[in-house]
Amino acid sequence: xHSQTNTTLRTEGLSKQWGAFKANxxxxxxxxPGSRHALIGPNGAGKTTFINLLTGAFSPTSGKVFFxxxxxxxxxxxxxxxxxxxxxxQINTLFSELxxxxxxxxxxxxxxxxxxxxxxxxxxxxxxxDEAMALLATLKLDNEVNSITRNLPYGKQRLMExxxxxxxKPKILLLDEPAxxxxxxxxxxxxxxxxxxPRDVTVVFIEHDMGLVFRFAERxxxxxxxxxxxxxxxxxxxxxxxVKEVYLGEAEHA
Numbered sequence: 001x002h003s004q005t006n007t008t009l010r011t012e013g014l015s016k017q018w019g020a021f022k023a024n025x026x027x028x029x030x031x032x033p034g035s036r037h038a039l040i041g042p043n044g045a046g047k048t049t050f051i052n053l054l055t056g057a058f059s060p061t062s063g064k065v066f067f068x069x070x071x072x073x074x075x076x077x078x079x080x081x082x083x084x085x086x087x088x089x090q091i092n093t094l095f096s097e098l099x100x101x102x103x104x105x106x107x108x109x110x111x112x113x114x115x116x117x118x119x120x121x122x123x124x125x126x127x128x129x130d131e132a133m134a135l136l137a138t139l140k141l142d143n144e145v146n147s148i149t150r151n152l153p154y155g156k157q158r159l160m161e162x163x164x165x166x167x168x169k170p171k172i173l174l175l176d177e178p179a180x181x182x183x184x185x186x187x188x189x190x191x192x193x194x195x196x197x198p199r200d201v202t203v204v205f206i207e208h209d210m211g212l213v214f215r216f217a218e219r220x221x222x223x224x225x226x227x228x229x230x231x232x233x234x235x236x237x238x239x240x241x242x243v244k245e246v247y248l249g250e251a252e253h254a
Contacts (some may be wrong), residue, residue, distance in 0.1 A: 008032055009054065009085070009172050009202070014063035016049050016226075023049040024226045026063070031172065034199040038217035039206045042246060046226035047206045051174050054204075055087050056080050067172075084171035088161040088178065096150040100141060100160060103149050104132040107167035132167075139163050139193055155186035159193060166201070173197070175205035179212060191216045210247070214238060222246070 010030040016023045024046045031037050039047045052058040054065060056077040064073045067083055075083075095103040108128050136142045139159045144152060149160060158178055165173055178194065179187035187209065194203060195216050207213050213220060213234070220237040222229040230240050237243055 008066075008068065009204075010066045011054070012064045012066070014050070014053055014065065015061050016046075016053055016058055017061040022226050024053065024060075027223075027226075027228055028063075029221060029228065029231070031202055031204055032219075033171075033202055035202055035218055036195065036216060037202070037204045037219045037221065038213045039204065039221050039223060040208075040210070040213055041223035041229070044225075045223040047223055048176055049226070050223065051087065051176055051204075051206065054174060055085065081168055081170075084169070085174070086165045086168045086170035086172070087174040087176070088158075088165045095160075095164070096148075098149055099146050100136065100149055100152070100163075101129075101132055101145040103160070104135060104163055104167055105129060107164045108132055108135075111168050135163055135166055138197070139166075140189075153186075155182045155190060158182060158190060162194070166197070170201060172202045172204065175203065177206050177208065179207060179209060184209075187212060 008031055010028075012028050014027040015025050027046075027050060039050065041047055049058065053060050056072075056075055056079075060073065064071055066072065067080070067085065070083075072080060072083065095106070098106065105128055108131055112128070114125075114128075133142065133145070136145060139162060141156065141159055141163060144156060149157070152160060162173070162175070162178070175194070179190055182190060191212050194205075197203060205217075217234055219231065220234055221231040222237060222240075222243055224246055229242055229246065230237060232240075
């Protein structure tokens, strides 16, 4: 068992190809413990494919994924979750009719292997409720505990997805455009909350809003055409003329 401090996620030569189309080519990246790491790049750069390879949703054509020292390339998605890698999942029909508190209690109970216990019995277990309340407070959802999940404003629903992901006690949280479709004031608030997550959680996120990326990321990897163009601190990446060139065309049409 690896301690939290030396657990990193890294890839070696990760590639994914469909026929002649190369979605990712030879991507080798390391995500350090506790970092806030953004993946950016123009549309079609292979960002979501890369996240799908990390989580096991896709199998790579070649290359490997390591969690700490363990090669997890062949592991199924649920096995990766058990090791501590979680991706935000859309609120599905199971959770939409429950209150915010009930949803998080259910997710925590699932993690603890108590999903076979009748729900009412689980709800009476104080430690699960306390953990759920503490988690909701972290995400500033403590005023919504009795709201029905599907009635939440969109920005709060995205926070709720993060709450459900955090209920699995991840070491690595993967966020694919968490602010998509949220008004800018709310997305700012969402990222404030994400940035304040405990440092024992490594956060890897895809985001199109460069303002959010450069404000909240500590490291940035730029993907173009499925390959790593460059990686570095926000200062290094923003000063890189190749990055400006990639985004210039988009900026001119924005």
